[in-house]
Amino acid sequence: MFFSNSGRPGLRRRVAMPVFCGATLLIAQSVFAHVFPSKQEPGAGTTVSAPAQVKITFDGPLEPAFSTLSVTDVTGKPVSTGKASIDAQQPDVITVPLPALAAGHYTVHWIAVAADGHRTHGDYSFNVK
Structure with missing residues (x-):
C-alpha cells in the first residue's frame, strides 16, 4: 500500500521550518561565540x-593581533616583562x-x-607569598 501526503502539502513545510531555524541558531551560536577563560x-x-x-x-582560539595579557x-x-x-x-x-x-598582591588583566x-575582557588577582 502506498501512502501520500498530497492531501497535506503544508505538513512538510511545517516540519522543515522549525528544524531549519533550530539548526541555524546552533550554527550561529558556534560561529559568533565569545571566548572565556577555562583555566588560569x-x-x-x-x-x-x-x-x-x-x-x-x-x-x-584567540586572535593574536588583538588579544592581550598584562599583570x-x-x-x-x-x-x-614582555609582550603577551x-x-x-x-x-x-x-x-x-x-x-x-616580590611578595604581594597582583592583578591580571586580559583582553581576548x-x-x-x-x-571579551576581565581581571583577576593572585598573591605571591
Missing part, C-alpha cells in the same frame, strides 16, 4: 610562590613572562578577541 595559572584568588609567567587557557602590582604599576604571546600550536592559550615577583572578532 596562577589561579584567581590563589597564593603562590613567584610564578615565571601567567598563562590563561580559553575555551576557543600589575597593588599600586597599578605594570610588572609584566599566543603559540600557533595552541591558539587558545595566551602567556606573559614575569620577573621575580576570538577568531571571529568578538571581544
